[in-house]
Amino acid sequence: xxxxxTLVEAWRGGIVESAHRGALAIVDVDGxxxxxxxxxxxxxxxxxxxxxLQALPLVESGAADRLRxxxxxxxxxxxxxxxxxxxxxxxAGMLAKAGVDVSALECGAHWPYxxxxxxxxxxxxxxxxxxxxxxxxxxxxxxxxxxxxADGRDVRAFLRGYVQPDHPVMREVTAAVQTATxxxxxxxxxxxxxxxxxxxxxxxxQLAHGFARAASGIGLSPGRAAAAARLRRAVARAPFMVGGxxxxxxxxxxxxxxxxxxxxxxxxxxxxxxxxxxxxxxxKIDDGNTARACEVTMAALIExxxxxxxxxxxxxxxxxxxxxxxxxxxxDVGRLAAHEALRRLAAxxxxxxx
Amino acid sequence: xxxxxTLVEAWRGGIVESAHRGALAIVDVDGxxxxxxxxxxxxxxxxxxxxxLQALPLVESGAADRLRxxxxxxxxxxxxxxxxxxxxxxxAGMLAKAGVDVSALECGAHWPYxxxxxxxxxxxxxxxxxxxxxxxxxxxxxxxxxxxxADGRDVRAFLRGYVQPDHPVMREVTAAVQTATxxxxxxxxxxxxxxxxxxxxxxxxQLAHGFARAASGIGLSPGRAAAAARLRRAVARAPFMVGGxxxxxxxxxxxxxxxxxxxxxxxxxxxxxxxxxxxxxxxKIDDGNTARACEVTMAALIExxxxxxxxxxxxxxxxxxxxxxxxxxxxDVGRLAAHEALRRLAAxxxxxxx
Numbered sequence: 001x002x003x004x005x006t007l008v009e010a011w012r013g014g015i016v017e018s019a020h021r022g023a024l025a026i027v028d029v030d031g032x033x034x035x036x037x038x039x040x041x042x043x044x045x046x047x048x049x050x051x052x053l054q055a056l057p058l059v060e061s062g063a064a065d066r067l068r069x070x071x072x073x074x075x076x077x078x079x080x081x082x083x084x085x086x087x088x089x090x091x092a093g094m095l096a097k098a099g100v101d102v103s104a105l106e107c108g109a110h111w112p113y114x115x116x117x118x119x120x121x122x123x124x125x126x127x128x129x130x131x132x133x134x135x136x137x138x139x140x141x142x143x144x145x146x147x148x149x150a151d152g153r154d155v156r157a158f159l160r161g162y163v164q165p166d167h168p169v170m171r172e173v174t175a176a177v178q179t180a181t182x183x184x185x186x187x188x189x190x191x192x193x194x195x196x197x198x199x200x201x202x203x204x205x206q207l208a209h210g211f212a213r214a215a216s217g218i219g220l221s222p223g224r225a226a227a228a229a230r231l232r233r234a235v236a237r238a239p240f241m242v243g244g245x246x247x248x249x250x251x252x253x254x255x256x257x258x259x260x261x262x263x264x265x266x267x268x269x270x271x272x273x274x275x276x277x278x279x280x281x282x283x284k285i286d287d288g289n290t291a292r293a294c295e296v297t298m299a300a301l302i303e304x305x306x307x308x309x310x311x312x313x314x315x316x317x318x319x320x321x322x323x324x325x326x327x328x329x330x331x332d333v334g335r336l337a338a339h340e341a342l343r344r345l346a347a348x349x350x351x352x353x354x
Numbered sequence: 355x356x357x358x359x360t361l362v363e364a365w366r367g368g369i370v371e372s373a374h375r376g377a378l379a380i381v382d383v384d385g386x387x388x389x390x391x392x393x394x395x396x397x398x399x400x401x402x403x404x405x406x407l408q409a410l411p412l413v414e415s416g417a418a419d420r421l422r423x424x425x426x427x428x429x430x431x432x433x434x435x436x437x438x439x440x441x442x443x444x445x446a447g448m449l450a451k452a453g454v455d456v457s458a459l460e461c462g463a464h465w466p467y468x469x470x471x472x473x474x475x476x477x478x479x480x481x482x483x484x485x486x487x488x489x490x491x492x493x494x495x496x497x498x499x500x501x502x503x504a505d506g507r508d509v510r511a512f513l514r515g516y517v518q519p520d521h522p523v524m525r526e527v528t529a530a531v532q533t534a535t536x537x538x539x540x541x542x543x544x545x546x547x548x549x550x551x552x553x554x555x556x557x558x559x560q561l562a563h564g565f566a567r568a569a570s571g572i573g574l575s576p577g578r579a580a581a582a583a584r585l586r587r588a589v590a591r592a593p594f595m596v597g598g599x600x601x602x603x604x605x606x607x608x609x610x611x612x613x614x615x616x617x618x619x620x621x622x623x624x625x626x627x628x629x630x631x632x633x634x635x636x637x638k639i640d641d642g643n644t645a646r647a648c649e650v651t652m653a654a655l656i657e658x659x660x661x662x663x664x665x666x667x668x669x670x671x672x673x674x675x676x677x678x679x680x681x682x683x684x685x686d687v688g689r690l691a692a693h694e695a696l697r698r699l700a701a702x703x704x705x706x707x708x
Contacts, residue, residue, distance in 0.1 A: 013544050014545075021641075108681065118473070119476035192685055193681070201367065287372055329460070329462035
């Protein structure tokens with residue numbers, strides 16, 4: 001494996017305690033690499049970072065219209081949410097519109113990611129269901145798509161096994177990802193994701209190209225371009241749904257609205273669309289660290305690339321790309337910060353975008 | 355920073371999805387490097403991996419004897435425990451022997467690491483205290499040491515600020531670490547640990563040497579050598595206390611007893627003593643991943659180095675150095691495994707030890 005450069009450093013006592021290496025690609029609508037760092041040609045599993053691409057058929061097919069899905073519901077279809085009560089209730093609402101219930105979901109159950117929700121559920125003596133799974137919105141979107149594709153057949157029977165690569169629902173989803181990224185998914189590594197759907201290995205270059213297309217609509221069919229625009233708008237209007245309380249994606253899109261669409265994925269993957277610049281971004285941290293390395297990297301890129309309109313916006317992004325680390329007593333013990341080379345790169349990318 | 359080799363790989367769909375780089379040193383009692391991989395000269399913060407060295411003054415001073423500390427209590431003084439009820443109760447018992455209570459602890463409070471304990475406490479409407487802090491045993495040990503050092507003065511007043519580098523308690527602790535590792539702590543980087551005590555940057559080579567000394571007693575004063583032997587024996591007799599339910603250190607030492615003493619630290623550090631071979635081991639994962647990268651590395655080293663006596667032991671270590679990754683539905687989606695180079699190294703190290 002190529003040795004990628006350091007993107008993020010954890011500082012303590014004046015020295016670098018730990019460091020995260022990785023690669024990133026910023027690509028325009030023509031597929032031209034605008035900015036890159038590290039190996040952007042090695043296929044990587046995008047995991048949940050491409051949920052917005054996987055949700056395209058839900059809108060393009062007409063299923064979202066037929067079931068009158070709201071902005072909240074469409075945003076949830078693109079989400080890795082915290083499993084908070086509002087997320088779970090919204091997923092249940094989507095399933096109800098499709099005429100089924102939680103038992104249709106094939107993502108598995110897990111406790112909410114959102115800490116206070118875990119404790120609240122434990123205090124009420126509740127156990128988590130598939131509605132609390134961070135992917136329940138995406139899966140509910142699959143179910144809604146399946147509801148349309150069933151085309152008069154028994155929906156529940158039709159849906160069974162929708163997570164399998166050859167199921168009609170997953171064929172539509174995979175085709176959308178392939179068209180957007182322009183990468184041949186039939187001849188690349190295929191893994192099984194945490195929520196049991198297939199995940200296909202795609203290079204960062206093509207992932208970023210896919211997000212440039214989703215950002216601009218250019219290079220997509222008119223129907224798919226309209227679907228991408230609608231999903232981006234839905235997330236900008238309902239950013240709580242795409243993540244949740246305190247979550248990076250939610251905080252960033254609450255502040256910046258449609259200026260950026262960013263989405264985290266497991267194992268250190270992040271993708272973003274910058275509609276105003278017609279650019280797509282894809283990041284992979286080598287060691288798979290999502291929580292700290294990806295977020296700091298993405299914050300530094302957004303800080304460098306996106307025109308920020310106020311001190312509040314600059315302060316938010318500055319605080320996300322250079323965090324103070326505090327210990328159990330709240331003492332300042334260090335920093336988690338974008339590497340100088342990443343900052344320079346983001347600033348350079350901005351100049352060449354301006 | 356030097357580019358260290360890959361030690362652990364996460365596999366999915368037949369490819370390496372993420373990888374962890376790091377360095378390791380295996381050193382004998384003379385300080386001779388037996389086996390090494392990567393940069394073992396760069397000073398790193400050992401964090402909680404050296405709690406057994408930090409506990410030496412508690413025993414050597416006579417405080418442990420005077421307060422009649424049990425094996426459970428001494429093991430807890432070396433622990434990063436899960437904050438389970440038994441851990442918290444044992445820490446409270448140590449404080450009671452010193453004539454103080456939880457308010458003497460300066461480690462801060464946090465929810466238990468142990469998942470079921472979080473939910474049980476939430477269900478009972480409880481909030482965590484400093485007794486649940488994973489370092490509460492170490493800090494209770496500091497308090498017991500301070501109780502002796504107070505030497506007739508008011509214990510509570512004397513203890514105040516015991517986490518500060520210049521407090522008599524912390525001076526004793528730091529001196530013990532310096533003597534064991536042979537590294538000059540007055541002229542190296544000093545950070546503040548998660549539990550508010552100082553942590554000093556020490557190269558892996560010297561950390562491993564310190565554990566070789568703790569493993570054998572050779573190179574330590576007779577009193578300190580006896581203290582090290584007593585702490586190792588206490589942990590071997592009460593391995594639940596050093597970690598807790600399901601925890602790596604606990605499982606390994608429950609199975610292997612005094613054949614290995616291993617201890618995890620934050621930010622990807624692991625140290626171990628192999629008393630039968632007179633060797634010390636120190637590992638640092640570059641990216642700071644403790645939960646998966648350190649444990650797999652240490653399991654591969656133990657599997658390679660330690661004579662395993664039964665199929666059960668081989669099966670335990672094999673399962674810890676090459677884990678099946680399962681998703682939310684329990685499907686096998688990949689592996690987390692020691693890199694081939696690490697396996698070869700561990701096997702080579704065993705041959706040269708035999």
